[in-house]
Amino acid sequence: MTRAHGTLARYHVDKCRCELCCARKSSYHTGRTRQIAYGRWQPYAAPESARAHVAYLIGYGLSINTIADMAGVDHECVSDLMSDAHERGLLPASAEALLSVRFDLDLVPGRSFIDAAGTRRRVQALATLGHSVKSQATALGRLANNFNDVVTQVRVFAYTARQVRDLYDEWSSNPPPDTHGAKVARTLAARKKWLPPAAWDDDWIDLTDAALEIELRRQAELMGDVEVRRCYDAFRKKGERSPLVVAAAREYDRRLYRKQVAFA
Template identity: 40%
Template sequence: MTASAGRSHGNAKYHLEHCRCPVCTQAARDYENNRYRAIAYGRWQPFVDAGPVRQHVRALGEFGIGWIRAAKLAGVSTGGVSKLLYGDRPRGLAPSKRVRPETALKLLAVEPTLDNLGDRTSIDGTGTRRRLQALVYAGWTQSELARRMQMNRANFGKTIVSTLVAVGTLKTTRALYDELWRVEPVGAGVPASRAAAARQIAVARGWAPIGAWDDDVIDDPNAYPDWTGHCGTPKGRAIHYRIKVPVCRPCREAHAAAGQALAA
């Protein structure tokens, strides 16, 4: 699956693309409930129903984690997982109806975390966009960032505004951001004129600087940058005007709410 293709509504879209429509929300809820029940069964039964475990392994595939990789991550035999999914074809046997509880627990413990996802799996691009845009705001040119990411300039230009990106790109971006966010571009070899031009591009496009993002919100699609240090409070709007940055939505809403409170 390419980073721009998207995916059908369901559990994977809920987690990877942060879709919160009723279909995706219910699919994620059903999946987690099923998984927790299966784990609970494994605490006491000598054998457990293979159905929920098989569903979990197949669901991992939607996240780009194939069954062979899932088996390796779980530390179980690939032959056992093959029989779980496909049966014993040479012997004409159907997929397993039951599995040992320890095998079930190990497979159910494999989750589609960033470290487990395949590098080509597409994922929400919010954090990637924000990190790269913040680095440009700091004066890093897009050409230099592309070079450091070993990416051609055209692909970088798409990535910095993309809704979806590959997991490998997100990992590379995070590592680059951690390396550069405190480094002065000019001191690192970026010509001063080009650093200034990069900042002008970022300002013109409304990209937020590094200081506007905390680590715990930069990947959250519902979060807003804190441009002023007081965004979302009545103080924020005035600071926006003072630093000549367009007023953000949280500050507009806080200002309106304060006005309504005074009028009440």
């Protein structure tokens, strides 16, 4: 985990003594001394921002322990934060360290478990193009029988998620030759109603199922009545199944129901 220079987290956790980090440490202590003199010293940071940020990271499938490791803070610190046990607040260095963590698959320790939703969606999306699960496994140097589990597992190693992501980036715009194996893969994907790459937004594909549902509903609620009606028609009449279209169709149903109740 690479933290920005000029932060308390970089100074305390990473032991960096560059000019920027030392200046931030000095500024902190100067401000601390002044606030103590004025009787306004608050040694703890409010936990709300850090708690909301950790919840955001959990929405991408990172566990509390993984987030703590990436921030360089004790596991118990993050566990207490999310269970609202930090009555006094967080130490500023801990708050800064947690807020500095970003969901970047390349920064997650390889042997850390993360939610498998993004990995599963990518494998399935490639199958809709004709890239069978077996061909994906072969390209990654994995055993097909073991790799099949990726489609059903709840969590996967971060290094597996990175492998699948990189393969997806390479193959998602390149359908394979129209072989018998490709046809079988597309038929299976269609039967299972897997979604193609075009259905997935880069900002959503790695969200957990629960976090995705919340985000899609939020986006749908922001749509105008005409827009949700168009999505409803696309879903009901044309069979469009991209996540946002489906969420907007459900929002149309909710609005229609509310109108019917209002006029009842």
